[in-house]
Amino acid sequence: MLKNNIMAAQHSPFDLNQFLATRTAAVNAALNQFLPSEKTKPATLHKAMRYSLFAGGKRMRPAVLLAAAAACGGQAADAMPLACAVECIHTYSLIHDDLPAMDNDDFRRGKPTNHKIFGEGIAVLAGDALLTQAFEIAGQAKGWPRYSHRDLVLEIARASGSLQLVGGQVADLEGENKKLSLNELRYIHERKTSALLCCTVRLGGMSANCTPGQLQALTAFGSNIGLAFQVIDDILDVTQTSEQLGKTAGKDVAVQKATYPAIVGVEKSRKIATQLTNKAFAALKIFKGKAVALEALAEYLLKRDK
Ligand code: GRG
Secondary structure, eight states, X not given: OOOSSOOSOTTOOOOHHHHHHHHHHHHXXXXXXXXXXXXXXXXXXXXXXXXXXXXXXXXXXXXXXXXXXXXXXXXXXXXXXXXXXHHHHHHHXXXXXXXXXXXXXXXXXXXXXXXXXHOHHHHHHHXXXXXXXXXXXXXXXXXXXXXXXXXXXXXXXXXXXXXXXXXXXXXXXXXXXXXXXXXXXXXXXXXXXXXXXXXXXXXXXXXXXXXXXXXXXXXXXXXXXHHHHHHHHHHHHHHSOHHHHTSOTTHHHHTTOOOHHHHHOHHHHHHHHHHHHHHHHHHGGGGTTTTHHHHHHHHHHHHOOO
């Protein structure tokens, strides 16, 4: 039986701060190489793409991808194109989510949103270009005996498409001003947030040519931390300030959005996030201590304050 306390990783000597600092620097350098320069024509578009991509995101998805690769004995260099591809998709989704036609937000990653600086037209196009850029970057990954380029492209396309990321956003839009059940909310969170995080973890394993058993374990880990991530995001919206979050806090309550805290309260939401994280830990057992970075990241994501 799962406890409401977190099960593992507290006593790990693993230095997560150092892991995050080094991986973020490496990901930023790689993204800088993959993206056309600010001066490349059309300069406004490339400026807008880079503005949001380098606005100071936490880089959690690349970190998780690289940690999953490490758990399976892979090399960071092999995983890097996939880590950058996922961050481009994530950033596109944030740019579009912030648009007046969607969540209509003025701040993201501690800065004015893309459309506030570049206008709505360019913001839409910067998002489109980042989504396409992701596939161009992923196409430069190596491909492995168990996982061909085709598998990698399908993995990313499925997590980002109408059945997952975009489908979740549609359900989110259509759920506005409606009283949703916990199951309906979970449906949205699983698609809008968890699907891309789960795909990210799986891609890390694939970049290390992981075994089918390892991929199954990573899938269980990814779907659980993915859902926990959005439950925590819902909690932070009501417990933190806009300054702490770098985006408008209290927005969900202001627009009467269905969230975990709105439906079950903050305390129960925390318990649910802890239970999901414990399920994620349990899935890592087969790595026999080699998934320390993934464990530390799961604990960090649960305890994060921004
Ligand atoms: C297709 C027009 C069109 C729009 C699609 C799919 C989509 C736009 C939006 C959904 C994306 C969304 C806002 C998901 C929520 C996920 C989430 C909690 C994002 C915040 O992630 P963090 O905290 O952000 O990792 P940073 O800025 O640190 O990277």
